[in-house]
Amino acid sequence: MKRILQWLLIGLALAWSLAPVYWMVVTSFKDALEATRPVPTFLPEAPTLANYQGLAGGSLPFLSFFVNTTLSCLATAALAMLIATPAAYALSRGRFRLRGPISQGILVFRMLPLVVMLAPLYLMLLAAGLLDSLAGLVVGFTTFGLPFAVWMMKGFIDTVPIEIEEAARVDGYKKWEILVRVVVPLVLPGLLTTATFVFMESWNNLIFPLSLITTLAKQTLPAAIQLSFTGQFKTDWGGMMAASTVTTLPLMVAFFAVQRSMVRGLTGGAVAGA
Secondary structure, three states: OHHHHHHHHHHHHHHHHHHHHHHHHHHHOOOHHHHOOOOOOOOOOOOOOHHHHHHHHOOOOHHHHHHHHHHHHHHHHHHHHHHHHHHHHHHHHOOOOOHHHHHHHHHHHHHOOHHHHHHHHHHHHHHHOOOOOHHHHHHHHHHHHHHHHHHHHHHHHHOOOHHHHHHHHHOOOOHHHHHHHHHHHHOHHHHHHHHHHHHHHHHOOOHHHHHHOOOHHHOOHHHHHHHHHEOOOOEOHHHHHHHHHHHHHHHHHHHHHOHHHHHHHHHHHHHHHO
16 A cells, blocks of 8 residues: 555656646647637647647747757856856865855855846846847856856765865875866766756746847747747747747756766765755
8 A cells, every 4th residue: 555655646746747748749739729729638639740840941040049049058057167166166175264155145146036136137248248149148047057056066076085185185286186187077977967957947047038138039949939929919839839849858858868967966965965
């Protein structure tokens, strides 16, 4: 009975989690009339690929949206890890007076909602001439993802025994060499985990592209879906669900590709926290 109850709870949790995904995929194969029926159908009566064909050969630059999203998210993950790794190392190993306030300030900054940072970030990008550009979008994504990356990496670096670094210091390694050649290889699963989370968070971001990008061809997928398939009097649900399905696939592939590393990284961070 205990095992039956466990499997029942797991099944309910899976059904609750996968029901929106199932409805998204099923609706992407429905025509416009069937997708807007008052009584929904759980399977398409006349499955069609017109919605996907519209993405590939329609007037919308869907390929540009996909490329913009991929490039901006990859650049954000790389930039965030490039800055977060030495910052986390300094907070983990450093013994300076303001280490505690700086750590708490990073945590508080992470708690701020996106809307609070939008106005000052907009003014900063306007002064720098980076509005309506992918570079400005990367700066915005990195601004929000960096505090999370610093805290995650700090937890992973805390798990590295200090004796290993002391041995490297005796061998003549400098601090930056210890970080690059000793610490980073040891926390590589954690680094990959953090980069994946930053990538997925940037991929799903909607408010920054809507606010910082004005040219449709430069938009990312979440904002482009919102702007392209939703009108004042009509919403193309089939096309929107097809675009959402294509948008979701890279995240699923990225997650399953680094699943083992993410589990090892998260477990290591939990042990460090304990």
